[in-house]
């Protein structure tokens with residue numbers, strides 16, 4: 001290692017993740033995230049995916065984690081010594097920043113030896129601000145670019161900061177590594193997975209793929225001005241969709257319950273007749289559609305699916321507006337929080353209600369494929385107490 005490298009052990013890799021991997025993780029985050037541990041930050045952890053009945057969504061992380069760990073061990077000369085302590089998708093919206101720090105700077109973080117931050121979207125393209133800076137050594141500044149990764153030791157040889165995000169949503173996949181096996185997240189995740197999958201007979205696997213929302217406060221974004229919104233409703237709203245609840249209001253006076261049960265989605269003057277099990281189910285399908293839009297869009301949607309959409313009636317419109325006033329009291333706040341030119345009106349309009357039916361089938365196939373891989377990998381994961389790519393035959 002050169003002198004500079006010894007003083008500041010770090011590595012920047014370009015295009016370590018493919019554009020498709022970045023998009024898939026973005027889909028997962030935008031359909032599953034909760035409000036995070038600091039203001040204006042959102043996160044999706046692997047244990048959260050398991051807890052909300054979406055354990056299959058950890059599959060897209062697996063080969064990325066394997067590759068990162070291998071690269072980390074090779075770069076810092078610690079082959080077979082590292083354990084992954086934490087894996088999570090983290091996004092920062094307008095107003096989020098972090099001052100100079102090292103990643104092991106708290107007693108409860110002392111086990112952290114190395115960090116890897118993968119950028120899933122790009123500076124100036126999807127967000128403004130949010131530059132990463134090292135206090136000393138080279139490079140001094142890193143402009144996040146989708147697919148790039150920075151790896152560094154978690155100690156004070158790599159003190160760093162992130163400038164405030166001033167527009168848009170900055171998304172990363174962050175991992176921390178430890179030499180201490182007692183902080184290995186894999187063994188904990190394997191036991192949670194075994195528990196949650198043991199309840200499910202495989203014949204009902206399809207039903208099992210439906211997400212289960214966590215408690216409503218985990219989705220409530222609160223701004224400095226003490227106004228706020230539900231981030232799931234907000235993310236649907238940004239793509240032009242509204243919610244129509246099918247719950248009997250007299251039986252569930254608590255408004256947050258309205259998102260936990262069956263609902264429909266609406267756009268403009270129209271309602272999709274198809275019911276979703278809860279808000280997360282609707283959000284997953286819509287975000288999946290957003291991710292895959294170019295593949296899913298067909299030219300002849302008019303014939304088969306048009307009967308699935310009907311005009312919104314007056315009482316339905318009232319329900320839609322009532323929900324909006326509870327979960328999205330200030331629409332402007334959503335745009336200032338997440339908005340960026342990438343949410344141009346034309347893009348919003350390009351996602352039609354009628355195509356959602358095609359997206360539902362395609363989302364179900366995707367979900368089942370992941371669940372199958374999860375079920376076939378789990379026996380090996382249990383044996384080795386690690387989560388790793390299991391090649392199917």
Ligand SMILES: O=C(O)CCC(=O)C(=O)O
Pocket residue numbers: 098103117132160161162172174
């Ligand atoms: O997102 C980044 O670029 C780094 C974030 C960071 O420093 C941290 O979470 O400790």
Ligand SMILES: [Fe+2]
Pocket residue numbers: 101102103160
């Ligand atoms: Fe950090």
